[in-house]
Amino acid sequence: MELLSQMWSLLGLLTILQNILPSQLLALLHSMWQSLQDSLTPYSYFDVPEFLGSSAVEPNDLYRHVYLYLHQSLLSSAAASSASAPPRLTLSLPRGSASVPSLSLSPNHSLEDSFAGHRLLWTHHADTLQDSLEERRSFALRLPKRAAASLLGAYLSHLSGAADHLERSSRPRRLFTNSPRGGPPSWSSVPFHHPATFATLALEPSLKTSLIADLDAFAAGREFYRRTGRAWKRGYLLHGPPGTGKSSLIAAMANHLRYDVYDLELTRVSHNSDLRSLLIQTSNRSIIVIEDIDCSLDLTGDRHGTVKSSAAALSASRKRARNRRQPSISNEDSDSEDDSFGQINDGRVTLSGLLNFIDGLWSCCGEERVIVFTTNYLEAFDPALLRPGRMDVHVRLGACGEHAMRELVERYVGIKEHEMLSVAESCIRAGADMTPAEVAEVLLRHREEPEEAVRNMVRELQARVSGSSSGVAEEVEEDQSAAWSWEESPEKVGGKRRAGWERRVRFLRRLRSLTKSDSEGRGV
Numbered sequence: 001m002e003l004l005s006q007m008w009s010l011l012g013l014l015t016i017l018q019n020i021l022p023s024q025l026l027a028l029l030h031s032m033w034q035s036l037q038d039s040l041t042p043y044s045y046f047d048v049p050e051f052l053g054s055s056a057v058e059p060n061d062l063y064r065h066v067y068l069y070l071h072q073s074l075l076s077s078a079a080a081s082s083a084s085a086p087p088r089l090t091l092s093l094p095r096g097s098a099s100v101p102s103l104s105l106s107p108n109h110s111l112e113d114s115f116a117g118h119r120l121l122w123t124h125h126a127d128t129l130q131d132s133l134e135e136r137r138s139f140a141l142r143l144p145k146r147a148a149a150s151l152l153g154a155y156l157s158h159l160s161g162a163a164d165h166l167e168r169s170s171r172p173r174r175l176f177t178n179s180p181r182g183g184p185p186s187w188s189s190v191p192f193h194h195p196a197t198f199a200t201l202a203l204e205p206s207l208k209t210s211l212i213a214d215l216d217a218f219a220a221g222r223e224f225y226r227r228t229g230r231a232w233k234r235g236y237l238l239h240g241p242p243g244t245g246k247s248s249l250i251a252a253m254a255n256h257l258r259y260d261v262y263d264l265e266l267t268r269v270s271h272n273s274d275l276r277s278l279l280i281q282t283s284n285r286s287i288i289v290i291e292d293i294d295c296s297l298d299l300t301g302d303r304h305g306t307v308k309s310s311a312a313a314l315s316a317s318r319k320r321a322r323n324r325r326q327p328s329i330s331n332e333d334s335d336s337e338d339d340s341f342g343q344i345n346d347g348r349v350t351l352s353g354l355l356n357f358i359d360g361l362w363s364c365c366g367e368e369r370v371i372v373f374t375t376n377y378l379e380a381f382d383p384a385l386l387r388p389g390r391m392d393v394h395v396r397l398g399a400c401g402e403h404a405m406r407e408l409v410e411r412y413v414g415i416k417e418h419e420m421l422s423v424a425e426s427c428i429r430a431g432a433d434m435t436p437a438e439v440a441e442v443l444l445r446h447r448e449e450p451e452e453a454v455r456n457m458v459r460e461l462q463a464r465v466s467g468s469s470s471g472v473a474e475e476v477e478e479d480q481s482a483a484w485s486w487e488e489s490p491e492k493v494g495g496k497r498r499a500g501w502e503r504r505v506r507f508l509r510r511l512r513s514l515t516k517s518d519s520e521g522r523g524v
């Protein structure tokens with residue numbers, strides 16, 4: 001009782017002192033007390049407030065990173081039923097969010113972390129401001145004082161890297177398209193859920209590996225692009241006949257990088273200035289796609305005029321565009337298509353406008369952006385558009401190669417090994433041209449009867465071998481304008497060059513005997 005009464009008197013004395021002492025003196029005493037504490041403690045403390053600035057309105061990116069990092073750590077410690085998991089956590093699911101609830105540290109609770117052999121402690125603070133309902137939130141990091149200087153930089157970059165990865169992999173993505181002509185240039189969007197991934201794409205393994213490595217290096221290249229003074233963007237040109245997987249590859253790239261996709265319909269753009277305006281409305285971490293660019297713009301030269309090539313080239317280009325469209329396209333669309341060519345003829349969207357779009361000053365207004373052009377006709381391109389720095393990577397997608405064929409068969413009908421697959425491979429080696437889309441279609445049609453599906457595919461390939469026997473020597477020009485370029489199944493192209501009539505006749509004879517014995521064996 002005596003002790004209690006003495007403490008009570010001391011508290012009373014402190015209150016009186018607080019009231020009579022000038023505030024400056026109180027502040028001085030407070031800071032002396034803090035310094036004394038700081039000199040005695042073996043730890044250093046770092047505050048990470050949610051907002052920055054004197055009025056605390058500017059969001060602090062580091063706070064978001066810490067939040068995400070701790071969310072991830074909490075999930076793993078909860079999953080492992082770790083003893084170090086804090087006893088109280090906050091669960092939240094923002095309205096309209098389709099994702100799983102997020103887990104965060106409740107105010108004034110702490111979570112331990114370890115890094116480079118040291119134990120660190122994060123505490124979440126939430127203080128209500130006096131005379132206000134507003135809350136100031138912050139995280140405080142406790143580090144061993146001796147190691148703080150060497151530890152802090154490395155730990156924060158580890159934390160930001162992990163948070164960045166989590167942010168990429170969890171954010172919902174969108175597919176944008178530009179608005180029809182007439183109004184102000186803008187984008188509208190829908191959620192992006194395309195099922196194509198590098199795992200589902202049937203590609204030559206070396207092409208797949210190179211593409212993934214290139215994309216990964218690009219996404220992790222912030223420091224490299226900063227050091228070299230280059231805009232953080234990369235251009236891909238995908239060329240090849242219809243149905244060779246250009247659109248599917250774009251979807252796989254977007255899914256791999258977890259980027260938004262901006263599908264730019266050039267025929268809806270009236271002026272170069274609109275092109276620029278659309279560009280600056282795109283977000284970072286996005287893929288900007290211009291499909292079938294040869295059908296939207298004349299790209300054979302003349303950067304300032306719009307149509308340099310002969311009228312025949314333009315009308316061929318138009319015809320190709322029309323042929324490729326489905327008959328169900330409405331009149332409105334076809335009208336606008338005609339109009340759009342008119343617009344291009346008028347000189348409002350020009351090649352030079354497009355070049356500026358790709359690498360002019362305005363193209364640097366964002367970062368981490370991939371630009372993809374697709375075309376069925378590489379010859380239609382102005383070399384200016386192809387030079388490195390604009391289209392860094394050129395990928396030619398061609399007829400289905402042996403590996404891709406096997407992959408498709410396995411994925412579509414579940415057959416890994418079958419004697420007919422060797423026949424199919426021989427056909428492909430002999431120059432049978434079937435696009436992956438065509439192979440997939442044959443397999444899909446008979447997916448309930450896997451054997452029948454494979455036989456049909458082989459029959460189709462055989463027909464292509466006989467049909468393709470005239471045009472053998474297809475020259476492939478070396479492409480020196482790209483950082484790297486890829487010719488699908490180069491061994492197949494080389495084979496084509498060498499194949500002569502004699503070889504082809506020998507092959508057809510062998511093939512006939514093979515398929516004959518196969519039908520006899522099956523009693524067909």
Ligand SMILES: Nc1ncnc2c1ncn2[C@@H]1O[C@H](COP(=O)(O)OP(=O)(O)OP(=O)(O)O)[C@@H](O)[C@H]1O
Nearest residue numbers: 201202203241242243244245246247248436437440
């Ligand atoms: N390499 C591939 N692996 C798996 N499926 C493929 C591949 N290539 C094409 N396909 C299939 O073929 C269909 C058509 O492919 P896609 O639209 O990607 O071709 P494209 O080259 O973009 O054609 P276009 O030039 O006409 O736009 C898709 O549904 C896809 O499933």
